[in-house]
Amino acid sequence: MQTNGTANANDESNNIFPASDKIILNVGGIKYETYRSTLTSFPTTLLGSIFYHYSDKDNPLADPNHEKEFFIDRDGHLFHYIMQFYRTGKIPTMEQAIGLIPITAQELEDELEYFKIPTYPPSSFSATTLSPSLLSLRHKMIATEIDSFTSTLSNALLTISSQFKKEFFFKRQFQIRLEITFHNNERITDFNIHPSVNSTIKTQLQKSFDCFAMLGYAMLDRFGEEIGRYMTTTVQGCTWECKKVEEFGWGGLQQMYKVKIGVENSFEHDDVLNNCCLSSISDSLGSCDGSNEPMS
Structure with missing residues (x-):
């Protein structure tokens, strides 16, 4: 969800996370408020790994002019689906995505790949992206x-x-x-x-x-x-x-x-x-040797 002062203030009073855990992600000029713990709950993803290993001060995404704010040079509109994954653990189907923001299957796949969002085993997204013939x-x-x-x-x-x-x-x-x-x-x-x-x-x-x-x-x-x-x-x-x-x-x-x-x-x-042309000679020599043995 994009930044909304009134809504976020109401949510904060009921949230179990401390205010100090709250951060702002500025994605291509569009800002999202979330909690560090929301991102680090998926530590193998791009953002989960960064916010797990780095403090706010050392974070490579940190905006030096804004405390607790981090800049990501990606499409801010498409990031809505990435943020939805961090909050729900689910990836929307293409039908759901198109209903919210105009987007192509390739655009969604590109964002999932960039942010290292796991899509395997196949999710509902991959199952409905293409018709059987195209799949x-x-x-x-x-x-x-x-x-x-x-x-x-x-x-x-x-x-x-x-x-x-x-x-x-x-x-x-x-x-x-x-x-x-x-x-x-x-x-x-x-x-x-x-x-x-x-x-x-x-x-x-x-x-x-x-x-x-x-x-x-x-x-x-x-x-x-x-x-x-x-x-x-x-x-x-x-x-x-x-x-x-x-x-x-x-x-x-x-x-x-x-x-x-x-x-x-x-x-x-x-x-x-035994595995080249010399094998036949070796066999014949063996046979000759056997035939020339003295009889007992």
């Missing part, structure tokens, strides 16, 4: 992106492995690892390969992930566990680590997924023989 198309688009992402990961491991053929021959145990970080603000950083490879190869591999700058974080946030399980199941010796990290920077809370994916393989001489 099917949406599913296909997401599935295509995931297929492309896992294929790029697998191809990257194969390309890296091909740079170390000598090591695979002469080292009984050999390990390669790819590290890459996907940010919620559509950036990719920390692209590292161990052991290091030719700079041209590294640049080519890095470019192959550029198309996932926008969706990489979202895919890992929604399907990271399943992607990891797929990689470790389909790529022999594959290891997978996907860790969510939150850091505060100039733009406020930064969220990212740090992925470490690698291949740890060892080989035995007989295993190689």
